[in-house]
Amino acid sequence: MAKVFIYPINSLILADLVERFGHKPLTMMSQIREKVTSLSLDSPPLNITPEDPKLGLKYAAIEVPAGVRGRMSLIGPLIEQTEAAIIVENPPTDFGCVGCNRTNELTKYLVRSKGVPVLEVKYPESDDEARDFVNKIATFLESLPKEKSEEDDKAKNEKQSEKEGKK
Amino acid sequence: MTETKKEEVTKYIVISSDKVLPSDAAMKIYESEFPVTVKETCFGLIVSGAKDDVQILVEQIRQLDKNHIFVKDRGFPPGDERRCRASRGGGPRPGFHFLREEVEMLPAIGAALDELEAKECVTEKCKKKCRLKTSDLKKVIEEELAR
Numbered sequence: 001m002a003k004v005f006i007y008p009i010n011s012l013i014l015a016d017l018v019e020r021f022g023h024k025p026l027t028m029m030s031q032i033r034e035k036v037t038s039l040s041l042d043s044p045p046l047n048i049t050p051e052d053p054k055l056g057l058k059y060a061a062i063e064v065p066a067g068v069r070g071r072m073s074l075i076g077p078l079i080e081q082t083e084a085a086i087i088v089e090n091p092p093t094d095f096g097c098v099g100c101n102r103t104n105e106l107t108k109y110l111v112r113s114k115g116v117p118v119l120e121v122k123y124p125e126s127d128d129e130a131r132d133f134v135n136k137i138a139t140f141l142e143s144l145p146k147e148k149s150e151e152d153d154k155a156k157n158e159k160q161s162e163k164e165g166k167k
Numbered sequence: 168m169t170e171t172k173k174e175e176v177t178k179y180i181v182i183s184s185d186k187v188l189p190s191d192a193a194m195k196i197y198e199s200e201f202p203v204t205v206k207e208t209c210f211g212l213i214v215s216g217a218k219d220d221v222q223i224l225v226e227q228i229r230q231l232d233k234n235h236i237f238v239k240d241r242g243f244p245p246g247d248e249r250r251c252r253a254s255r256g257g258g259p260r261p262g263f264h265f266l267r268e269e270v271e272m273l274p275a276i277g278a279a280l281d282e283l284e285a286k287e288c289v290t291e292k293c294k295k296k297c298r299l300k301t302s303d304l305k306k307v308i309e310e311e312l313a314r
Contacts, residue, residue: 008265010239010262010265011239011265011269012179012181012237012239012266012269012270013237013269013272013273013276015238015239015240016237016238016239019238020280027239027240028242029239029240029241029242030240030242031242032242032243033176033177033240033241033242033243035242036242036243036247036249037175037244092265092268092269124272124275124276126275127275127278127279130272130275130276130278130279131275131278131279131282133276133279134276134279134280134283135279135283138283
């Protein structure tokens, strides 16, 4: 199971296809969940702390707007875990949490320069294009290794040690 | 002894099927008796609960119409005041616009997945050496004649 970065980072279609073909999608939603459901609410409503833009400094310079750095503090850790990526060009809308085009450009640049296998496809606008889109993604995902990741092994080992501890 | 709280997850189940309605999927979840929160929406369901429960339920729902039911994670729990329209004075919630754009493309994606599945079945069949069924031969002839 490979960790696959997707762009647009909150895409339903891509997240579903990646999961469907047996891999783990790296999405914005999981990062947001950690932010909004953690108990220590430092700065309501979204739990963004002054530390977040500082974390973003790892990916963007100080002159860059704080919004970009704030977004990168969520997206950056995902890029670090990336083992493969699917980038969809010209998605229909670029608003909401992926609305910042500078962040999008930086994200795509970082993913491309990471040296992992990247599939770049165009957003489908007709049935034929959709067929081509799904076929390309399926072939790409099937070419990725399906072995269990190190994290799964770690989690298993931890569970086993917990069981032994209980005994 | 304090018990650690299980990890809670929320998932969108987007239904773009001719056979399954969001209400059917919701009924299926109620029947399963898992302790999860279900919210029916215009495009499908929002399911929230313990990670393992939600994972099992999502797989069960997906099996109702495998290639036409799509699932993704959601950051905010259902009814969260920061996103809920009831407390924000109406209007679409942030993030809905992108979902709506993608939902329009789902029938085509579903059809493409159907085709992909059919192709895989054919290649699997080809691997096994067996006699050609008359029904398959009939299909081949009809396809050739239709050209």
